[in-house]
Amino acid sequence: MNARLLPYILILPVTLFLCLFFLYPFLLVAKQAFNNGSGFTLENFQEVVGYWKFPISLKNTLLLAAAVVPVQLALALLMATMVNKMQKGRDLILYVWTIPLGISDLAAGIIWLAIFEQSGFLNSMMSGLGMIDRPMNFLSYQHPGIVFLAIALAEIWRATAIMLVILVAGIGLIPKEYYEAAEVFGASPWKRFWRITLPLLRPSLQTALVLRVILAFEIFAVVAALGGTLFPVLMGETYAYQFDLLNSGAAAAMALIILAISIGFTLIILRALRVPKGAQI
Amino acid sequence: MKFKTKLAGAVSGIAIFVSAGVAQAETLFWSTQAKPVEEAQAMREQVLAGQDVDYQPNDGGPWLTRLNAELQAGSGTIGVLGALHGDFSAMNPDDLVDLGDLGVGSASATFNELAKLGTDSAQYIPWMQASYIMAANKKALEHLPEGADINALTYDQLIAWAGNVQAATGDAKFGFPAGPKGLKHRFFQGYLYPSYTNGVVRTFASDEAVTAWEKMRELWAVTNPASTNFSFLQEQLLSEDVWIAFDHTSRLAQAFNERPDDFVAFPAPAGPTGRGFMPVIAGVAIPRTAPDMDAAKAVVQHLLKPETQIATLRATNFFPVVDVALPDDLPPAVQAAGDAVAKMSASADANPGLLPAGLGDKGGDFNRVFVDAFERIVLAGQDIRAVLDDQKTRLQAIMDETGAPCWAPDAPSDGACPVE
Numbered sequence: 001m002n003a004r005l006l007p008y009i010l011i012l013p014v015t016l017f018l019c020l021f022f023l024y025p026f027l028l029v030a031k032q033a034f035n036n037g038s039g040f041t042l043e044n045f046q047e048v049v050g051y052w053k054f055p056i057s058l059k060n061t062l063l064l065a066a067a068v069v070p071v072q073l074a075l076a077l078l079m080a081t082m083v084n085k086m087q088k089g090r091d092l093i094l095y096v097w098t099i100p101l102g103i104s105d106l107a108a109g110i111i112w113l114a115i116f117e118q119s120g121f122l123n124s125m126m127s128g129l130g131m132i133d134r135p136m137n138f139l140s141y142q143h144p145g146i147v148f149l150a151i152a153l154a155e156i157w158r159a160t161a162i163m164l165v166i167l168v169a170g171i172g173l174i175p176k177e178y179y180e181a182a183e184v185f186g187a188s189p190w191k192r193f194w195r196i197t198l199p200l201l202r203p204s205l206q207t208a209l210v211l212r213v214i215l216a217f218e219i220f221a222v223v224a225a226l227g228g229t230l231f232p233v234l235m236g237e238t239y240a241y242q243f244d245l246l247n248s249g250a251a252a253a254m255a256l257i258i259l260a261i262s263i264g265f266t267l268i269i270l271r272a273l274r275v276p277k278g279a280q281i
Numbered sequence: 282m283k284f285k286t287k288l289a290g291a292v293s294g295i296a297i298f299v300s301a302g303v304a305q306a307e308t309l310f311w312s313t314q315a316k317p318v319e320e321a322q323a324m325r326e327q328v329l330a331g332q333d334v335d336y337q338p339n340d341g342g343p344w345l346t347r348l349n350a351e352l353q354a355g356s357g358t359i360g361v362l363g364a365l366h367g368d369f370s371a372m373n374p375d376d377l378v379d380l381g382d383l384g385v386g387s388a389s390a391t392f393n394e395l396a397k398l399g400t401d402s403a404q405y406i407p408w409m410q411a412s413y414i415m416a417a418n419k420k421a422l423e424h425l426p427e428g429a430d431i432n433a434l435t436y437d438q439l440i441a442w443a444g445n446v447q448a449a450t451g452d453a454k455f456g457f458p459a460g461p462k463g464l465k466h467r468f469f470q471g472y473l474y475p476s477y478t479n480g481v482v483r484t485f486a487s488d489e490a491v492t493a494w495e496k497m498r499e500l501w502a503v504t505n506p507a508s509t510n511f512s513f514l515q516e517q518l519l520s521e522d523v524w525i526a527f528d529h530t531s532r533l534a535q536a537f538n539e540r541p542d543d544f545v546a547f548p549a550p551a552g553p554t555g556r557g558f559m560p561v562i563a564g565v566a567i568p569r570t571a572p573d574m575d576a577a578k579a580v581v582q583h584l585l586k587p588e589t590q591i592a593t594l595r596a597t598n599f600f601p602v603v604d605v606a607l608p609d610d611l612p613p614a615v616q617a618a619g620d621a622v623a624k625m626s627a628s629a630d631a632n633p634g635l636l637p638a639g640l641g642d643k644g645g646d647f648n649r650v651f652v653d654a655f656e657r658i659v660l661a662g663q664d665i666r667a668v669l670d671d672q673k674t675r676l677q678a679i680m681d682e683t684g685a686p687c688w689a690p691d692a693p694s695d696g697a698c699p700v701e
Binding site: 052053113117118119134135137139140141142224228229230242243244245246247 | 371
């Protein structure tokens with residue numbers, strides 16, 4: 001076997017798979033979005049952007065990402081450094097923390113619905129403690145703030161682990177010598193985190209943030225379970241176009257808009273967290 | 282080793298062949314109805330017992346996706362389709378086999394006419410029917426307003442009643458299916474609009490419609506605010522978050538079946554132009570790609586037999602479409618709902634509407650006009666007149682695009698139904 005060809009042969013199956021099941025459908029979707037049966041058109045985009053709910057769902061999606069991702073980043077960093085310092089029980093803690101990853105997002109939404117519902121756990125607990133006389137309606141159109149908070153909480157609970165896993169792996173890659181040298185020069189733990197861990201973690205932070213931000217723009221099931229129709233998001237509107245209105249062209253256009261936003265943010269993150277050539281480990 | 286591999290290959294080959302053979306012999310019944318596990322199981326074990334049928338219910342989206350894939354491929358495995366009138370009317374009639382010569386049909390000429398989907402021949406056969414009714418916890422009955430008859434309520438009395446319940450318990454206990462999967466649009470199209478404007482499309486933005494939406498706002502003020510998460514009111518009736526509810530009969534059935542003594546069913550309320558109400562029709566059809574036409578037709582004929590229709594009623598809480606004498610030992614939900622529907626259609630001020638017809642695949646857009654009006658007027662509190670005038674242009678565009686003529690209770694039209 002030719003050693004120069006081997007890597008290409010090894011990635012060939014994956015490449016073929018991606019071309020067949022990702023690239024090709026993507027091209028079909030793009031064609032659907034820009035085509036109305038008689039040729040090139042922007043009608044689908046005009047239709048979805050002109051709909052009165054579009055600005056609301058765009059705003060909701062962005063707001064949610066802006067609220068959830070930074071909290072998750074901070075939490076994941078904290079949890080990753082904690083795990084790293086542990087001598088015993090590290091694996092057990094990691095397993096427990098990553099349990100939410102194994103739960104589908106709709107199931108996660110339903111779990112939190114069971115908490116926030118009118119006859120849910122939170123209400124039973126509060127009335128058990130004598131804090132309220134009768135069950136309150138948290139998830140109603142009168143309390144958009146609480147609906148937002150509930151969705152954000154569920155998302156933080158559900159998807160922080162994916163960043164955690166990446167960051168834990170990244171921290172493990174940082175050579176111990178840097179920390180030893182820093183200790184010799186008397187750097188405080190805080191300073192070591194700030195000057196060594198964070199800068200050297202940049203490639204992992206990049207991956208984690210890109211992955212998480214893309215997922216944040218695709219949020220759907222948790223919102224559907226907790227917000228019902230109260231909290232329209234881009235992905236929910238896409239679903240409605242495809243399955244309620246049977247308008248594949250408009251759904252394809254929405255999908256491309258979400259893709260464009262995702263690519264935009266990915267580029268920003270890649271640029272902001274880039275590692276200069278000379279500084280790579 | 283080599284022999285073993287060969288043997289394994291041969292065995293798996295035979296296994297695939299055999300399973301393919303089995304799948305060939307059964308007719309695949311691809312349905313959007315009777316989805317809950319218990320209903321699907323009852324369909325298999327009671328309704329289709331003894332038939333060589335594989336009953337597979339699914340959500341509307343996946344249902345349509347697979348059907349369209351088979352139609353596009355020009356060959357398929359689906360033998361019989363079960364779906365709502367709206368699902369069929371969104372399809373191209375050419376994709377469905379003409380069933381006019383099958384010799385079966387509904388007892389209702391209106392239903393049979395609807396099933397032609399604008400062609401000359403039946404494209405689907407009406408299979409079962411249901412409607413929307415009201416249900417209440419018996420605890421709510423003592424709060425009925427003075428002089429109100431529960432079987433002849435008006436919208437004003439309903440609002441007053443829900444208000445009394447709220448005053449007495451401190452909670453708004455009227456429940457409305459405004460959740461993501463809720464059927465709220467049918468309430469506006471088949472109940473509120475006919476009761477206040479004696480129309481749906483023509484009268485969409487009329488002054489009477491403004492009154493109707495004002496009433497809707499009054500009703501919403503005494504409605505459980507969590508209603509925007511409710512899609513199957515039986516759940517809230519059973520949890521007692523809701524005492525009075527409006528919903529589809531099969532979405533209330535569980536409440537009656539679990540605690541028959543705690544709930545009552547009664548007709549929808551009446552407005553100035555009568556007691557508007559609307560039927561739900563499910564039908565069976567055969568796609569042009571069905572692998573075995575004769576077997577599929579035999580299944581359709583089996584489903585329309587009187588005894589099958591009664592078995593279907595027990596399984597799904599959907600009522601027969603053919604003339605049958607109903608037995609006495611039906612489940613409580615069926616008795617309660619049947620009674621309420623009968624009272625509703627027999628009431629002196631009955632104003633029955635029809636399902637939207639002729640909208641083709643614009644049925645979803647048509648529903649969205651009403652749902653958007655609700656979200657903007659009632660939830661967002663926007664000005665009624667402004668919202669209706671704005672939504673009206675969308676409605677007119679849908680009617681013009683599809684050319685759908687008016688349906689009852691709107692007065693008939695030449696060509697596309699106009700929004701006046």
